[in-house]
Each structure stands twice: as structure tokens, then as C-alpha cells.
Amino acid sequence: MEIxxxxxxxxxxxxxxxxxxxxxxxxxxxxxxIFTLLGPSGCGKTTLLRCIVGLESPDEGEIVIxxxxxxxxxxxxxxxxxxxxxxxxxxxxxxxxxxxxFENVAYxxxxxxxxxxxxxxxxxxxxxxxxxDGFEKRPATKLxxxxxxxxxxxxxxxAEPKVILFDEPLSNLDAKLRxxxxxxxxxxxxxxxxxxxxxxxxxxxxxxxxxxxxxxxAGRIVEIGDPKRVYxxxxxxxxxxxxxxxxxxxxxxxxxxxxHAVIDTDIGAIRGLNSxxxxxxxxxxLCVRPEFISLAEKPxxxxxxxxxxxxxxxxxxxxxxxxxxxxxxxxxxxxxxxxIQIAExxxxxxxxxxxxxxxxxxxxxx
Amino acid sequence: xxxxxxxxTTLITIxxxxxxxxxxxxxxGSFSEGFGSFGQFTTAKYIAAYTDPALLEILWNTVIFxxxxxxxxxxxxxxxxxxxxxxxxxxxxxxxxISIVPMMIPHILFAVSWALLLNPxxxxxxxxxxxVFQLSSAPFNVYSLGGMILVEGxxxxxxxxLIIAPAMSAFDIALEESSKVCGASTLRxxxxxxxxxxxxxxxxxxxxxxxxxxxxxxxxxxVGMPGRIYVLATHIYRSISTGFSADYGKAAALxxxxxxxxxxLIYLYRYLTxxxxxxxxxxxxxxxxxxxxxxxxxxxxxxxxxxxxxxxIVLPVVVLFYTSLVPYSMVPSAKAFSMMSFKHxxxxxxxxxxxxxxxxxLTLGVFGATLxxxxxxxxxxxxVKVRTPAAGILESLSFLSFSFPGIVIGVGFMWFFVRTxxxxxxxxLLIGYIATYLPYGIRPLxxxxxxxxxxxxxxxRVCGASSFQTxxxxxxxxxxxxxxxxxxxxATMFLRELTLSVVLSRPGTEVLAVQILRYAxxxxxxxxxxxxxxxxxxxxxxxxxxxxxxxxxxxxEVVDR
Numbered sequence: 001m002e003i004x005x006x007x008x009x010x011x012x013x014x015x016x017x018x019x020x021x022x023x024x025x026x027x028x029x030x031x032x033x034i035f036t037l038l039g040p041s042g043c044g045k046t047t048l049l050r051c052i053v054g055l056e057s058p059d060e061g062e063i064v065i066x067x068x069x070x071x072x073x074x075x076x077x078x079x080x081x082x083x084x085x086x087x088x089x090x091x092x093x094x095x096x097x098x099x100x101x102f103e104n105v106a107y108x109x110x111x112x113x114x115x116x117x118x119x120x121x122x123x124x125x126x127x128x129x130x131x132x133d134g135f136e137k138r139p140a141t142k143l144x145x146x147x148x149x150x151x152x153x154x155x156x157x158x159a160e161p162k163v164i165l166f167d168e169p170l171s172n173l174d175a176k177l178r179x180x181x182x183x184x185x186x187x188x189x190x191x192x193x194x195x196x197x198x199x200x201x202x203x204x205x206x207x208x209x210x211x212x213x214x215x216x217x218a219g220r221i222v223e224i225g226d227p228k229r230v231y232x233x234x235x236x237x238x239x240x241x242x243x244x245x246x247x248x249x250x251x252x253x254x255x256x257x258x259x260h261a262v263i264d265t266d267i268g269a270i271r272g273l274n275s276x277x278x279x280x281x282x283x284x285x286l287c288v289r290p291e292f293i294s295l296a297e298k299p300x301x302x303x304x305x306x307x308x309x310x311x312x313x314x315x316x317x318x319x320x321x322x323x324x325x326x327x328x329x330x331x332x333x334x335x336x337x338x339x340i341q342i343a344e345x346x347x348x349x350x351x352x353x354x355x356x357x358x359x360x361x362x363x364x365x366x
Numbered sequence: 367x368x369x370x371x372x373x374x375t376t377l378i379t380i381x382x383x384x385x386x387x388x389x390x391x392x393x394x395g396s397f398s399e400g401f402g403s404f405g406q407f408t409t410a411k412y413i414a415a416y417t418d419p420a421l422l423e424i425l426w427n428t429v430i431f432x433x434x435x436x437x438x439x440x441x442x443x444x445x446x447x448x449x450x451x452x453x454x455x456x457x458x459x460x461x462x463x464i465s466i467v468p469m470m471i472p473h474i475l476f477a478v479s480w481a482l483l484l485n486p487x488x489x490x491x492x493x494x495x496x497x498v499f500q501l502s503s504a505p506f507n508v509y510s511l512g513g514m515i516l517v518e519g520x521x522x523x524x525x526x527x528l529i530i531a532p533a534m535s536a537f538d539i540a541l542e543e544s545s546k547v548c549g550a551s552t553l554r555x556x557x558x559x560x561x562x563x564x565x566x567x568x569x570x571x572x573x574x575x576x577x578x579x580x581x582x583x584x585x586x587x588x589v590g591m592p593g594r595i596y597v598l599a600t601h602i603y604r605s606i607s608t609g610f611s612a613d614y615g616k617a618a619a620l621x622x623x624x625x626x627x628x629x630x631l632i633y634l635y636r637y638l639t640x641x642x643x644x645x646x647x648x649x650x651x652x653x654x655x656x657x658x659x660x661x662x663x664x665x666x667x668x669x670x671x672x673x674x675x676x677x678x679i680v681l682p683v684v685v686l687f688y689t690s691l692v693p694y695s696m697v698p699s700a701k702a703f704s705m706m707s708f709k710h711x712x713x714x715x716x717x718x719x720x721x722x723x724x725x726x727x728l729t730l731g732v733f734g735a736t737l738x739x740x741x742x743x744x745x746x747x748x749x750v751k752v753r754t755p756a757a758g759i760l761e762s763l764s765f766l767s768f769s770f771p772g773i774v775i776g777v778g779f780m781w782f783f784v785r786t787x788x789x790x791x792x793x794x795l796l797i798g799y800i801a802t803y804l805p806y807g808i809r810p811l812x813x814x815x816x817x818x819x820x821x822x823x824x825x826x827r828v829c830g831a832s833s834f835q836t837x838x839x840x841x842x843x844x845x846x847x848x849x850x851x852x853x854x855x856x857a858t859m860f861l862r863e864l865t866l867s868v869v870l871s872r873p874g875t876e877v878l879a880v881q882i883l884r885y886a887x888x889x890x891x892x893x894x895x896x897x898x899x900x901x902x903x904x905x906x907x908x909x910x911x912x913x914x915x916x917x918x919x920x921x922x923e924v925v926d927r
Contacts, residue, residue, distance in 0.1 A: 053828055054827075054828075055824050055827065055828070080827070080832070081824075081827040081828050082827050082828070082829075082830045082831055082832050082835075083830075084828075085830070086828060087828070088825065088828040090821040090824070090825055091821070092819055092821045093821075094819065094821035094822050094824070094825035096822055096825075096826075096840060096844075097817075097844070098843045098844055107826070107829050107831070107839075108829035108830050111829060111830045111831045111835060111839075112830055155825075155829065156828075159829070159830065
């Protein structure tokens with residue numbers, strides 16, 4: 001089911017100051033996709049989710065789920081959360097401590113006065129789906145974090161909603177379990193063919209889980225796209241920096257040629273993708289991800305985007321080294337293969353393919 | 367959303383009335399000549415109260431009594447807590463019993479049982495010792511300052527233990543271990559590291575015991591007054607209990623200083639407990655301190671702990687039960703056993719005033735606790751869930767009465783009630799009880815509300831339940847254990863209430879504890895004991911209920927991971 005959001009605004013007053021949690025947000029969440037709202041804390045992503053589910057009321061705008069308007073200021077419509085027919089997994093899981101696993105999962109069905117046999121069948125199916133069959137009688141307080149998370153998922157799915165919402169559901173798990181659960185969740189959701197709206201501040205979670213990512217900042221959506229596009233060719237400096245580690249080099253567009261453009265910087269001319277068709281003469285920044293910078297001890301031949309610099313630091317981080325290379329005033333962070341034989345202080349060459357770096361308009365405010 | 371501020375203001379008005387009214391009336395009363403001339407300013411009562419040559423000795427007695435009790439209770443609590451958390455002493459289950467069971471025995475009965483054991487003329491223990499060692503006079507006299515300190519100190523031991531034991535077990539063992547690594551012995555470590563680090567908890571416990579013994583009336587009246595040893599509480603009582611010449615103005619003037627001392631101490635206590643959180647470092651969870659092996663001394667130390675629990679729990683009940691069966695005070699012997707009968711029990715149950723007091727106390731317990739808990743639910747809701755600045759005012763107001771000495775606040779209420787038709791009715795007692803014991807009802811309820819994370823309610827709404835269904839199926843079931851604990855806690859406190867009641871209870875509104883005090887004053891120990899055992903029976907049933915439900919309640923909590 002598609003979710004359409006038009007001109008949604010939500011203001012808070014805190015310490016006498018007006019805070020725009022949502023600032024005229026327009027958004028269409030496509031049906032049967034995993035859609036992630038990503039952003040730093042306080043960017044309004046949770047507020048947006050809570051407006052969709054009906055736990056909070058916006059000040060302006062309209063929310064349409066499928067064909068039904070669930071909230072509209074103009075038309076004076078407010079459908080309470082219990083009538084929106086959605087499923088939600090909370091950050092704290094919100095497993096009711098006075099009920100066992102079966103009662104927790106059956107709650108959405110018993111509330112709708114479904115026949116007992118049908119409830120039993122559906123709960124069994126949902127628990128089997130999240131691989132918790134046999135846990136029906138377990139008291140809610142005797143569950144581990146990962147199990148609670150799955151009970152919460154089963155409860156959100158049991159009534160077969162068309163849309164399921166997740167509010168940072170993995171942030172209470174430890175690192176290893178988080179990774180496993182993330183993969184499981186991706187598997188569950190792909191299997192279900194359901195519209196999922198997922199809120200997180202963790203970029204890896206967002207990239208790994210989503211079909212579409214919307215990056216939010218200060219109550220606005222800055223960019224929407226599929227994870228690869230957003231990562232490899234961000235349209236915005238804030239996004240480029242937020243979604244992954246980025247080397248940003250400022251300069252001025254010198255010339256255009258097809259998909260690429262050349263930017264003049266303090267360390268020389270650099271060629272990169274110009275998807276946004278920035279005109280010659282405008283200020284811009286070039287973004288290159290650390291994993292795309294290759295490193296050589298000896299000077300390499302002529303070509304685009306080759307620089308000579310000094311290895312300032314080399315830190316072992318497990319799967320690779322992380323190296324900082326200074327070229328003029330510019331510092332490049334790169335991923336260095338653990339097999340390479342270099343040491344701090346060495347002169348090295350770096351190079352990167354023009355297809356693997358991209359040009360961004362310079363943001364006025366960052 | 368618009369209703370919340372009005373709920374808060376309504377509650378502030380009610381609680382404000384309950385806590386501020388007696389204080390204001392006490393203040394006005396202390397500057398008035400008498401009930402008839404309320405509002406005509408005079409300092410005569412202050413001059414009369416504070417130029418009394420006897421006052422100096424009374425104040426001195428009060429200081430010795432309160433500080434002595436604090437030292438005894440805190441010292442014993444430290445010993446017990448150390449034994450429980452740090453050593454391999456056997457039968458640790460006993461420590462849990464020590465901290466809970468004494469709450470079942472009303473203070474006045476505990477005091478009476480010690481009077482029965484150690485009074486100089488026919489105290490059972492004194493007579494036994496005289497027989498065994500061929501003494502010509504009683505070796506102990508409980509009707510002394512020492513006796514008062516012994517009884518009050520033992521009575522306040524559980525509260526001191528409940529403050530010190532958690533601090534002791536939360537103590538970061540690394541501090542001790544590093545001292546031992548530096549070469550210090552166990553004893554030196556205890557004296558130089560453990561006790562200094564626990565200082566805030568020790569001070570907090572001592573201050574709380576001082577406040578409670580300052581407010582205590584049972585011990586000074588039952589143990590102190592027969593020996594003509596007066597402390598502030600009994601001195602106030604003396605000035606209002608003497609028939610026609612009852613002087614409520616003087617009582618109010620005296621009460622003002624007790625109230626001021628008490629509020630100051632509670633303020634200090636809250637400051638210290640806020641500080642102690644920073645002082646006592648809480649180590650990461652799952653960290654079990656290594657236990658000190660007492661080796662051969664395990665059982666001698668256990669004997670001491672066993673004696674303390676015997677004296678606290680078993681002895682009072684046994685003495686009372688024995689006394690309720692024998693016709694007059696006598697040393698247990700074959701003769702005494704042959705003369706046992708239920709005469710006192712039958713007398714008590716036939717005595718109209720005893721029966722009336724039983725009925726009144728039960729009514730106040732059940733009805734008062736219901737009203738009190740209803741109020742506490744709303745207050746806890748506002749404090750925990752609404753959390754506006756006004757809710758902060760409500761919180762401070764509702765915990766103010768925690769520091770009120772009962773008899774003083776009773777005098778304050780008396781100044782108020784004589785001006786209303788409530789005077790000499792059960793309503794007067796009811797209002798006084800709720801005002802004084804409200805904090806005890808709010809505590810379990812606010813912890814119940816804290817447990818209900820807003821996500822638990824929101825999740826139910828998303829699952830399709832209306833707000834009413836959510837209230838019925840999620841909020842109330844999670845709140846019920848708190849409601850039940852709060853109810854039973856308040857009911858037991860009302861059932862045994864003495865200090866307010868001695869001021870507010872009038873003919874027709876007698877209550878159990880006051881009736882027991884009357885029996886004690888008249889020396890009717892047999893009847894007293896029979897009524898006392900009935901009282902213990904009722905309140906034990908309620909306390910056992912509270913612990914059982916409390917245990918079930920503690921199991922119901924959201925596991926974090």
C-alpha cells in the first residue's frame with residue numbers, strides 16, 4: 001500500500017523556542033518496498049513515523065495511506081491509530097510484561113474479536129515465521145533481547161497489515177546480534193511483500209535493509225534514492241558525508257565533457273561524475289569514498305586523478321588499514337590492503353577512477 | 367491534554383490543604399490563648415512553654431533518646447548488613463525476615479512486651495534472673511532512658527537496615543581489594559575504606575532514626591512515662607491530655623520546635639541520599655564481591671544474629687500471648703500454665719469500647735486506605751506521567767508530610783477541626799491519617815507508573831485497541847500490583863496508628879492503638895495482650911499479603927536485553 005504525505009508540518013515548543021520537527025515534508029512511500037528514513041537524532045524521522053501511525057498529530061498537511069486519508073488539516077480528518085490497521089515495532093519492543101508470548105502476539109486479533117481457533121492458527125503462523133514456535137507459554141519477561149524483538153515483529157505482522165513501521169528496532173541489541181537480526185529482518189520483509197517504513201540513524205542498517213532511503217535533516221527530506229545511488233552518487237554534501245566516509249575537495253568547475261566534469265582544486269584538476277550538470281564556473285565539491293582510492297608506492301603513469309603525497313598515518317582496523325595521505329593541504333582517507341608494504345612517512349601515489357567520484361554543489365550552510 | 371493542568375491544580379489544592387493546613391493551624395494556634403480566642407495574637411504560650419524550668423531536662427532527654435536510638439539502630443544495622451553481604455554466615459534467609467517481619471508488630475505492642483519483660487516490679491525476665499541468681503532487687507529497669515533507647519533502637523533497626531544493606535551491596539569491591547593489595551588487614555580495610563565510603567548511607571540512616579524517634583510516641587509513653595522520663599513528644603501529650611486544663615496553645619508552641627527540627631533533619635536526609643549516589647560507586651552488574659570466610663566464628667556470629675531476630679520478632683509475640691492467657695503477671699511455671707485461660711480474650715471481646723475500637727480501626731484501615739490509594743494513584747500519575755513544573759510542586763508537597771511528627775501534626779489538625787463540624791468524628795481521624803501517611807501510598811504507585819513505558823500503551827493503540835481498551839487491558843493490569851501494595855501498606859499503618867490518634871481520638875472514635883495505650887496506663891496487661899494479639903493477627907495477614915504480591919510484582923518487569 002502506498003503512503004502519500006503532503007506538506008506535513010509539526011512544530012514543538014521547547015524552552016520558549018519553536019522547533020520545526022517536520023517542515024513541509026512531501027513524500028511518497030512506494031507500495032511493497034522497504035523504505036528507510038535515515039538521519040541524525042533530532043532530524044524528525046521518528047516524528048514523521050509517529051504521524052503516519054497516528055500517535056502524533058501534525059500541525060499542517062495531509063497523510064494518505066492507500067486510498068484512505070488518515071489525517072488532513074484542511075478536511076479535518078483524524079483516524080485514530082487503532083483504526084489505521086498498521087503494524088509497528090517499537091524501539092523498546094513494548095512487549096507487555098503481564099502477558100506471555102501467545103497473549104502478546106494474539107492481542108491485535110483478540111482486540112478485533114476474532115474467533116479463538118483462528119487466533120490460534122494465525123499466532124502459530126506468525127510465531128513460526130519469526131522462528132519462535134514453541135515459545136507460546138513463555139512469560140514475556142523471560143525473553144532475551146533478540147527474542148523480544150521477534151515477538152514484537154510477530155505481533156506487528158499477525159493481523160496481516162498492509163504497512164508495517166519500525167522505530168529503530170535494532171538499537172537495543174548488541175553489535176553481533178544486531179547484524180544477524182538485520183539480515184533476518186531483510187529476509188522476512190522481502191518474503192512478505194509488504195510496505196515497510198523503517199526509521200534509523202545507523203547508515204549501515206539503512207543501506208543494507210532498504211529498497212529506498214530518504215535522508216532527513218532538520219525536519220526536511222534532503223534526498224531520496226536507492227541505497228547504491230545515494231551512496232555512490234549523492235546529490236548533496238550533507239548526504240555524501242552522512243551516509244559514508246567521504247573525502248570532500250572544494251573547487252570550481254572548469255570544463256564539462258559528457259557525464260563528467262573537471263573541477264579545479266588547490267591540488268590540481270580532478271575529473272569526476274557530474275550527474276547534476278553543474279555549470280562551468282560554479283563552486284563545487286568533489287567526493288571520493290576511501291575504498292575507491294588506490295595506493296601505489298611508486299609513481300604511476302599519466303592519467304586522470306593521480307596525485308603524489310605523504311602517508312601521514314596508518315592504522316590497523318581489522319579487515320584493513322586506514323591510511324591518511326596528505327596531498328598539499330588536502331588530507332585523503334583511504335582503505336589500505338593489509339598486504340601492502342608501506343610505512344608512515346613514505347611517499348606514495350594515489351589514484352581514483354573518474355567514474356568512482358562525483359561532484360556536488362557546495363552547500364551554503366555546511 | 368487540556369484536562370491535565372486542572373487535574374494537577376486540583377491535586378495541588380487537596381495535598382496542599384492536607385499538608386499545609388495543619389502546619390499553618392499549628393502556627394496560628396501557637397500564637398493563640400486557646401480554642402476560644404483563635405486569631406488574637408499572643409506570645410504568652412511561647413513564654414509559658416519555653417520558660418518552663420522542666421523543659422531543659424526534657425530537651426536533654428530527647429537528645430539522648432533520639433541520638434542513642436540512632437546509634438544503636440545504625441550500629442546493629444551495619445553489623446547485620448556486613449554479615450549478610452560480606453561474609454559466609456549461614457542461614458542468610460533470616461536477614462530478609464529481620465527487615466520485613468518487625469513491620470507486622472505495632473510499635474506500641476513491642477514497647478509493651480518489653481515493659482512486661484523488664485519492668486522493675488514484676489518484669490518476667492527480671493523475676494527469672496532474681497530467682498536464678500538469688501538477687502534481692504530487679505537487675506534491669508526498662509523504665510529508664512537506657513530502656514527507652516534499647517526498645518526504640520530495636521524498633522528502628524529494620525529501617526536502618528533497609529538503608530544500609532543496599533549501600534553495602536552496591537559498594538564497589540575494587541575499593542576494598544585495592545586496600546588489601548596495599549597490605550591492609552580485613553579489619554583495617556573495614557575501618558579505613560569500607561566505613562568511610564559508606565558514610566553517607568550511615569549518616570542518612572542515623573538521621574532517619576533520629577527523626578523517627580523524635581516523632582515516636584509509643585516508646586516514650588509506654589516505657590518512659592512510668593519512669594517519669596519525659597521527652598518532647600510525651601511532654602506535648604502531657605499538656606493536652608490532662609482533662610479540663612488541656613492547653614493546645616502550649617502544645618502548639620512546643621510542637622513548632624519539634625516540627626522545625628524534623629523538617630530540617632529530613633531536608634538534610636534528602637540532601638545526603640542525593641549525594642550518596644555519587645559517593646558510593648555502583649560496580650557493573652553481575653559482579654559478586656568475594657565473601658569473607660568467618661571460619662570457626664561463623665556460628666558464634668550467627669548466634670548473635672539469631673538472638674537479634676529472636677528479640678525482634680519472636681519474643682514480643684510470645685510474651686504478649688503468654689500474658690493474654692495468665693490471670694496476672696507471673697513467671698512462667700507449672701502453676702502459671704495450670705492457671706491459663708481465655709478469660710482476658712473473652713473480657714476484651716465483651717468490652718464495648720474495645721469492640722468499638724476494633725470496628726473503628728478496621729473501618730479506618732479499609733475505607734481510609736481506599737481513599738488514600740485513590741488519591742495516591744492520581745498523584746503518582748501526575749508526578750510520573752505529566753511531569754510539568756506544577757507536577758514538581760505536587761511532588762515536593764506530597765513528600766512534606768514524611769517529616770511530620772504525628773503528635774505535632776495531630777495538634778495542628780486539632781486547631782483546625784475544633785472550628786469545623788468534623789471535630790470528634792471519624793472523618794477527623796481519616797483526614798489526619800491520609801495527610802500523614804500519603805507518601806507511603808504514593809511510593810509503590812509511582813514505581814508502578816514508572817514501569818509503564820509510554821510505548822506499552824502506544825503499541826496497544828497501533829494493535830487496534832481503543833484508548834479505553836488500552837486502559838483496561840494494559841494500564842490497569844500493570845498498575846494493580848502497585849495499587850494492592852499501596853493499599854495494604856496504608857491499611858496496616860492506619861490499623862496501628864497511635865501518635866495522631868492520641869490527639870484526635872475522642873469518646874466514640876476510639877481506635878485500637880489508643881485503646882491499648884489506655885490499658886497500659888491502667889495496667890490491664892492481660893486484656894491489652896489479648897487485644898494486641900488480635901491486632902498483630904490482622905496486620906500480619908495484611909503484611910504477608912503485601913510481601914506476596916510484592917514478590918509477584920517484582921517478577922513483572924521489562925527485561926532490558
